[in-house]
Amino acid sequence: MTYSVEIKQLDLAFGAVKVLQGLDLNVSEGEFLVLLGSSGCGKSTLLNCIAGLLEITDGQIFIKGENVTWAEPSERGIGMVFQSYALYPQMTVKGNLSFGLKNAKIPKNEIEKRVARAAEILQIGPLLDRKPGALSGGQRQRVAIGRALVRDVDVFLFDEPLSNLDAKLRVDLRVELKRLHNQLQNTMIYVTHDQVEAMTLADRIAVMKGGAIMQLGSPDEIYNKPRNLYVADFIGSPSMNFIEGHLEGGRFKVDDMVMPMDGYAFAAPQTADRPATIGIRPEHVVTGELVPNAPLQFAVDVDLVEPMGSDTLVYAKLGQHPFRIRMDGQASVKVGETISIGVDPSRASLFDTATEDRL
Amino acid sequence: MAVTDTGQTKVRAKRPSRLFKNMAAKIAAIPMIFTALVVFVGCTLWTIYHSFTRSRLLPAPDKWVGLDNYERLWGENRWLISIENLAIYGLCSLVLSLTIGFVLAALLDRKIRFENTIRTIILYPFALSFVVTGLAWQWILNPELGLQNTVRNIGWESFTFDPLNNADIVIYGVLIAGIWQGSGFVMVLLLAGMRGIDEDVWKASRVEGIPAWKTYIFIVIPMMRPVFVTALVIISAGIIKVYDLVVAQTSGGPGIASEVPAKYVIEKMFQAQNLGLGFAASTMMLLSVLVVLIPWAYLEFGGKKNG
Numbered sequence: 001m002t003y004s005v006e007i008k009q010l011d012l013a014f015g016a017v018k019v020l021q022g023l024d025l026n027v028s029e030g031e032f033l034v035l036l037g038s039s040g041c042g043k044s045t046l047l048n049c050i051a052g053l054l055e056i057t058d059g060q061i062f063i064k065g066e067n068v069t070w071a072e073p074s075e076r077g078i079g080m081v082f083q084s085y086a087l088y089p090q091m092t093v094k095g096n097l098s099f100g101l102k103n104a105k106i107p108k109n110e111i112e113k114r115v116a117r118a119a120e121i122l123q124i125g126p127l128l129d130r131k132p133g134a135l136s137g138g139q140r141q142r143v144a145i146g147r148a149l150v151r152d153v154d155v156f157l158f159d160e161p162l163s164n165l166d167a168k169l170r171v172d173l174r175v176e177l178k179r180l181h182n183q184l185q186n187t188m189i190y191v192t193h194d195q196v197e198a199m200t201l202a203d204r205i206a207v208m209k210g211g212a213i214m215q216l217g218s219p220d221e222i223y224n225k226p227r228n229l230y231v232a233d234f235i236g237s238p239s240m241n242f243i244e245g246h247l248e249g250g251r252f253k254v255d256d257m258v259m260p261m262d263g264y265a266f267a268a269p270q271t272a273d274r275p276a277t278i279g280i281r282p283e284h285v286v287t288g289e290l291v292p293n294a295p296l297q298f299a300v301d302v303d304l305v306e307p308m309g310s311d312t313l314v315y316a317k318l319g320q321h322p323f324r325i326r327m328d329g330q331a332s333v334k335v336g337e338t339i340s341i342g343v344d345p346s347r348a349s350l351f352d353t354a355t356e357d358r359l
Numbered sequence: 360m361a362v363t364d365t366g367q368t369k370v371r372a373k374r375p376s377r378l379f380k381n382m383a384a385k386i387a388a389i390p391m392i393f394t395a396l397v398v399f400v401g402c403t404l405w406t407i408y409h410s411f412t413r414s415r416l417l418p419a420p421d422k423w424v425g426l427d428n429y430e431r432l433w434g435e436n437r438w439l440i441s442i443e444n445l446a447i448y449g450l451c452s453l454v455l456s457l458t459i460g461f462v463l464a465a466l467l468d469r470k471i472r473f474e475n476t477i478r479t480i481i482l483y484p485f486a487l488s489f490v491v492t493g494l495a496w497q498w499i500l501n502p503e504l505g506l507q508n509t510v511r512n513i514g515w516e517s518f519t520f521d522p523l524n525n526a527d528i529v530i531y532g533v534l535i536a537g538i539w540q541g542s543g544f545v546m547v548l549l550l551a552g553m554r555g556i557d558e559d560v561w562k563a564s565r566v567e568g569i570p571a572w573k574t575y576i577f578i579v580i581p582m583m584r585p586v587f588v589t590a591l592v593i594i595s596a597g598i599i600k601v602y603d604l605v606v607a608q609t610s611g612g613p614g615i616a617s618e619v620p621a622k623y624v625i626e627k628m629f630q631a632q633n634l635g636l637g638f639a640a641s642t643m644m645l646l647s648v649l650v651v652l653i654p655w656a657y658l659e660f661g662g663k664k665n666g
Contacts, residue, residue: 048562051562051566052565053562053565053566072565072568073562073565073566073568074565074566074567074568075568078566079566080562080563080566082559082562082563083559084557084559085559086557086559086560086562086563087563088560088577088578089581089582090578090581090582099567099569099577100564100567100568100569103567103568103569103570103573104567104568144563147563147567151567159559
């Protein structure tokens, strides 16, 4: 099977600094892949390599089965959308959409047709004669998407396209992007540092750190079965609770507490005992009348309560370990109280403390 | 409302006079307003008035002679040559220093090595005074010492390049020196403008397959309009008042072939002791600036109200 985008053993170095090293990545036809990571992790660099805006040091890049490693960006069959929109400010919206096509000597009626189609899909028809300066941020980004759309390409690259928009617009445009992908069924590679964008948009997420892909998988896998401590910590807000202890005979021990890990899907049968870290998401902790049904039950002391409307964030202490719990917005918890909580080991994650990999 | 115990000040019943708003800023602006009114506007009017008199020395008041000075001025060959020279020098230096400056800036902008060093070298001439530049280029263009002699010594015996000794092309000799000095500055100015352009715009144009030269002409230059206007104003001001370069390089010679208006004015005012004629000449210079400036200002600022 040919992939839409195929990256083999990609190396990129700036002088002595190796930014990407031996990176492999395959993107299927019509897939929405999100490259997720904190700033400096190499996600935008990787996208620029795919676009051909950065010359790679070693390795190969294929788009639609064709080796484009040394091809110019314009010859790769890609369209790209940037964080700062990168519109041409002296041209009208129509000029922005058609400038590249005119330059590629595409017949006039074809240009008209493509611009009209893009304007219809993105609902920017009434804006065609305006200049970018007279548009709002959301409209500008729509024009920028339109400029990629008229190129009639198979692969769309997005470099943090929503980061410059305010929170509400970001949500609106995110929904529109998802709708656009459903409608066009193109391959899309999308760079972001926002995990909500990643979770909502992606078919698959590649979590990156230090120029390497930490985990590549569906949003569900990334969230429920993080492959290592970094991914577990990065995904989820508030982030996962980690407690360091020991794994002995299938049971997790910390201080004087013992947690039998019944129902936990180990990656490999555990024979040896080892230092381990358990990770429990704040939202996977149950409270109130649900506690008696939980396999594991503990009592925690409440330190601090943050009511957030839709839910309440409780900072508590489990033994000496800080422990965050996400409760219902209606929950009435007071500082200093001791409450009982329930944990399901099948929803927890266990990591080898030394290697930081999932057990 | 009275002042209460809690320290609240009383609320004014009347709106405060607009005259006293931003008082500190207004006081700070007074010296500059004074300078602008008295020195610039006042002296300009004084000069224009005395250009209609036959004043010869300061203090100037003398008999009103109407347009006599202007008639004499425009009948004088030296003034006509000065104007012609200024036109040639001005047009060429404007076009060439902008073009050369832009090309140099565009070349430096391509992420080359040793950019700082090259930039410094190209900017160096700007640090020299016009007198030094003029003298240096006088030597370089001297047929016995400079370029012509060097090329002839290499073996090209018939090589002739002596603009400073040839009355027909002497102004181009001055032009070379002027551009050598000025284009580095234009380059730095334009380079700063280029650096201000979002790198994503370049990426976008590359993804669309637009060649670099087209990106410069259709996207980058329009985006750099304000920088170009600044460069244009600075170059033009330098052109109109060009004086020291000519004095150092040719002293207006051979004969009067490289005279320029500023030199004419200074000589009439301080050497020929003919203030009236000198003032008439400087009024003409002012007029020529206004002829250029007013349509531009109208387009630049008048158009915005409608658009």
